Amino acid sequence: MFDNKSLQLASYGHLDYHYFQSFLNHFKNASLVNLNGELMFSRDSELCSTTTSRLVSYQIVKKYLKLNPGDIFITNDPENGGYSYSKVFFISALTENLFLIWSDDISQIQFKIPLSPLVEAHKKNSMLWSAMIDPHPQKAVMAQFFDEQIEHYTSCFRATPYLDFLSEPDFQQIWFKTCKDEFERQFDLRAQGQADLSLKYHDKLIKMGLGIEEKQNSRTITIDFSNTQFAEKMCAASHVIESAMIQEFVYHYKLHQFLSQPILNQIKLMMPPKSVVSKAHTTGEHNFELQGVIRQMLKHLLVQLSSNKKSEKFALKSEAQLNFIADSNVRAGFLLDESFALEDLTQFFKPTTMAMKENSYHGEYVVKGAGLTLDTFYLYSEFDHNKRFIKINQKSIKSGRHQLKENDQLSIHWKL
Amino acid sequence: MSNASLAIYLGESYAEIEARSGSNSILLKKTFFLPQTSLKSILNQHIKPLTAEHTISSVYIVTKYLDRLKSFRLGGSVIQVLNEHQENNYTFEDSTCLSLAAAALIIPLNKAFTLEHLKTELERVKKINAEANKVVISLSQFSEEQLTSIENFFIENKFSVFKNPEPDNLNSLRRTLINAGSEGTKEEIVSEIKACLGEPEIHFWVKNQFQKDFENIDLYFSADQFLHHSFKKNKKDLLIHTDLERWIVMKDKTSPVWKSPWGNVNYDHIESEAIGIHPFSEVKIHSSGHLVFSKVPAAIEPGPMLAGRSVKTLVVDAFYKTISKEENLVQLFPKLAENTLCSKIESQFKVLEKGQAHYEEPFDLKIIQDFIVNKLGYDILLHKVKEEKLEWTGHLNILFKKLDNAVSPFSWTAEIFKRI
Numbered sequence: 001m002f003d004n005k006s007l008q009l010a011s012y013g014h015l016d017y018h019y020f021q022s023f024l025n026h027f028k029n030a031s032l033v034n035l036n037g038e039l040m041f042s043r044d045s046e047l048c049s050t051t052t053s054r055l056v057s058y059q060i061v062k063k064y065l066k067l068n069p070g071d072i073f074i075t076n077d078p079e080n081g082g083y084s085y086s087k088v089f090f091i092s093a094l095t096e097n098l099f100l101i102w103s104d105d106i107s108q109i110q111f112k113i114p115l116s117p118l119v120e121a122h123k124k125n126s127m128l129w130s131a132m133i134d135p136h137p138q139k140a141v142m143a144q145f146f147d148e149q150i151e152h153y154t155s156c157f158r159a160t161p162y163l164d165f166l167s168e169p170d171f172q173q174i175w176f177k178t179c180k181d182e183f184e185r186q187f188d189l190r191a192q193g194q195a196d197l198s199l200k201y202h203d204k205l206i207k208m209g210l211g212i213e214e215k216q217n218s219r220t221i222t223i224d225f226s227n228t229q230f231a232e233k234m235c236a237a238s239h240v241i242e243s244a245m246i247q248e249f250v251y252h253y254k255l256h257q258f259l260s261q262p263i264l265n266q267i268k269l270m271m272p273p274k275s276v277v278s279k280a281h282t283t284g285e286h287n288f289e290l291q292g293v294i295r296q297m298l299k300h301l302l303v304q305l306s307s308n309k310k311s312e313k314f315a316l317k318s319e320a321q322l323n324f325i326a327d328s329n330v331r332a333g334f335l336l337d338e339s340f341a342l343e344d345l346t347q348f349f350k351p352t353t354m355a356m357k358e359n360s361y362h363g364e365y366v367v368k369g370a371g372l373t374l375d376t377f378y379l380y381s382e383f384d385h386n387k388r389f390i391k392i393n394q395k396s397i398k399s400g401r402h403q404l405k406e407n408d409q410l411s412i413h414w415k416l
Numbered sequence: 417m418s419n420a421s422l423a424i425y426l427g428e429s430y431a432e433i434e435a436r437s438g439s440n441s442i443l444l445k446k447t448f449f450l451p452q453t454s455l456k457s458i459l460n461q462h463i464k465p466l467t468a469e470h471t472i473s474s475v476y477i478v479t480k481y482l483d484r485l486k487s488f489r490l491g492g493s494v495i496q497v498l499n500e501h502q503e504n505n506y507t508f509e510d511s512t513c514l515s516l517a518a519a520a521l522i523i524p525l526n527k528a529f530t531l532e533h534l535k536t537e538l539e540r541v542k543k544i545n546a547e548a549n550k551v552v553i554s555l556s557q558f559s560e561e562q563l564t565s566i567e568n569f570f571i572e573n574k575f576s577v578f579k580n581p582e583p584d585n586l587n588s589l590r591r592t593l594i595n596a597g598s599e600g601t602k603e604e605i606v607s608e609i610k611a612c613l614g615e616p617e618i619h620f621w622v623k624n625q626f627q628k629d630f631e632n633i634d635l636y637f638s639a640d641q642f643l644h645h646s647f648k649k650n651k652k653d654l655l656i657h658t659d660l661e662r663w664i665v666m667k668d669k670t671s672p673v674w675k676s677p678w679g680n681v682n683y684d685h686i687e688s689e690a691i692g693i694h695p696f697s698e699v700k701i702h703s704s705g706h707l708v709f710s711k712v713p714a715a716i717e718p719g720p721m722l723a724g725r726s727v728k729t730l731v732v733d734a735f736y737k738t739i740s741k742e743e744n745l746v747q748l749f750p751k752l753a754e755n756t757l758c759s760k761i762e763s764q765f766k767v768l769e770k771g772q773a774h775y776e777e778p779f780d781l782k783i784i785q786d787f788i789v790n791k792l793g794y795d796i797l798l799h800k801v802k803e804e805k806l807e808w809t810g811h812l813n814i815l816f817k818k819l820d821n822a823v824s825p826f827s828w829t830a831e832i833f834k835r836i
Binding site: 018155 | 501502503504505507508509510511512556582584585586587680689691693703704705706707709774775779783787790791794795797798799800
């Protein structure tokens with residue numbers, strides 16, 4: 001018989017990331033954190049990154065509430081560690097020294113959920129269930145979503161003795177040292193120096209200064225947003241911006257498997273208060289596009305530092321996320337600079353044209369019936385004016401929610 | 417002459433055959449590493465001699481061979497007739513997806529086409545592959561009359577025609593292409609058996625039984641369906657399957673959409689999940705000096721070092737000592753009997769050990785083995801079920817005796833004979 005006791009509970013150094021990956025296999029975006037709030041492992045498999053947002057959500061719970069093993073709290077408040085209404089954050093305790101925080105999407109939620117207990121001591125909170133799920137027109141979809149999340153948590157919770165092993169401070173210290181060593185190794189292999197970039201986006205100036213240096217054996221990455229303009233309508237919380245930047249750094253330094261507190265400690269951010277990049281938006285409406293802008297700017301600076309293309313001018317590229325929603329059915333699309341993914345839309349539309357010619361996609365779709373909603377998150381760049389556009393009935397659209405009627409025409413033109 | 421039956425497991429990289437007489441005594445049982453031989457030569461070399469004394473009246477097949485479509489594409493024999501400018505339609509839903517069929521075998525048509533044009537196009541693709549004998553027609557906005565004339569044209573040219581019932585739906589197109597492609601692979605298997613054994617009754621495992629009627633029946637998940645039936649019959653909740661090709665867990669759960677390498681396909685199938693490290697992952701040194709396992713497994717050809725031709729060290733090579741002591745597995749890798757191959761593998765792991773810069777205690781072969789076994793154990797733990805509700809199959813289950821000392825040698829063909 002399969003015997004748990006025969007498993008050797010020992011650290012395998014850098015190979016330990018395999019264990020974390022298996023452990024978080026069912027989550028798209030998740031973090032494991034210890035009691036001190038130190039990030040042990042981060043899994044980020046989506047463009048809309050929530051790396052730092054998850055840590056902020058955890059800190060809010062830790063500050064105001066008592067989180068015990070068997071508890072799961074939820075929130076989606078973009079002004080308090082969240083991202084958008086449709087992205088729900090789950091903050092849970094696995095042991096006294098191990099906490100699991102993750103986020104997942106459900107387009108049917110378009111209202112604010114303040115920090116609330118979803119599960120307490122492994123029992124569903126019946127009050128929350130009856131207030132939030134039972135009256136919802138898409139009750140079944142909502143119940144399925146939350147039940148699945150609870151199931152994922154439970155499968156992690158049951159993974160003893162592995163869970164106890166991950167909670168041991170000794171193991172955590174070994175893992176942190178492994179990650180720090182790996183960061184230093186990768187840091188030393190890449191260019192250092194300073195670079196800066198200014199961009200006017202929707203009439204607001206964003207200034208980014210990047211400094212990568214080693215001084216007295218301390219390796220530091222600094223991003224300075226000083227002189228970025230104050231926010232008016234368009235803005236995003238600092239943790240939203242930081243999440244996007246961390247993912248860009250992780251990609252640049254090839255540290256996906258090792259992203260943890262010792263690496264976060266080396267990244268210093270300077271952000272003026274209430275600026276475009278440091279003021280939370282009520283609904284998080286601009287988070288997608290501002291994450292895209294910051295990611296592209298940082299990538300440009302990192303490439304400038306590492307290559308001879310120092311004089312190359314920065315050109316912002318359009319990006320879009322599309323969510324088509326009709327009752328319980330949701331189809332998503334990501335239109336990016338180098339890749340394109342649009343789920344099968346034939347349930348909602350009659351396609352009249354679908355063609356890919358010279359890396360340029362052109363799709364014309366006619367809406368089949370009423371009740372279709374399109375949520376668009378759109379980073380629009382005038383550089384791509386003729387190459388990339390999304391139109392409804394021949395009119396270009398912007399970020400936001402669009403209600404589509406029968407026989408409305410959707411046009412997508414996207415050059416890769 | 418007495419009657420005999422033949423059981424065949426035809427995997428992606430290996431095959432197992434077993435012939436039994438009417439009285440159920442074993443006449444022959446062997447396993448083969450497929451890249452180094454073929455079903456045709458296995459049958460001719462090992463089964464044909466038996467026909468001098470026995471009539472092989474029935475053949476029972478469980479297969480995962482169609483998975484070869486993943487690496488070789490359908491390219492070989494399937495022509496696609498598509499709307500003009502839809503030649504790259506596999507990129508419409510995900511620009512990073514692989515193409516399911518060969519681009520050179522696409523015939524793009526617009527509504528003003530003529531049969532003369534179609535004839536020229538067919539001649540063009542026939543020059544690329546003269547053996548092409550299947551066509552998938554997926555045309556939207558064409559009249560019924562036009563579609564009928566196109567279909568008749570291909571029937572007259574001796575093609576098997578597969579029509580996509582929803583031409584605007586790429587999910588449906590992928591399903592139609594898989595049907596057409598797997599039909600070709602199935603024909604190949606059947607013709608090789610018939611060429612060697614005459615006209616035996618051929619049965620494929622379909623869903624929960626062996627079936628004689630398999631025309632236009634897709635066999636893509638035959639092996640998974642067989643495993644599922646086996647552990648359900650034994651009243652287990654979870655199956656661990658560890659063979660040369662994959663290490664997976666399987667639950668009694670089906671999914672209506674298959675996330676294939678070519679995009680989503682509406683295909684009701686039993687869900688399985690990879691666990692542990694892939695047996696064909698390469699063990700190598702990362703640029704920063706530590707040991708890693710490649711994310712993408714190595715190709716089945718030339719396979720692991722165990723097979724004697726590869727220079728890449730794969731996960732399964734770490735267990736060469738255990739494998740060399742198991743009769744079934746040595747048949748798969750006969751070169752393991754040579755000391756030189758064992759020494760070569762051992763020294764390869766020494767090279768990997770020395771290559772781990774920055775580490776005072778680099779991982780040697782023993783630590784690598786321990787890690788692979790423990791990782792699989794942890795992954796099983798994440799699917800926690802009661803111990804008595806777990807079944808463990810696959811030739812390589814013996815590598816994990818430390819985790820489950822009750823595992824017994826697994827044989828596909830023995831399982832097949834239990835279900836006849």
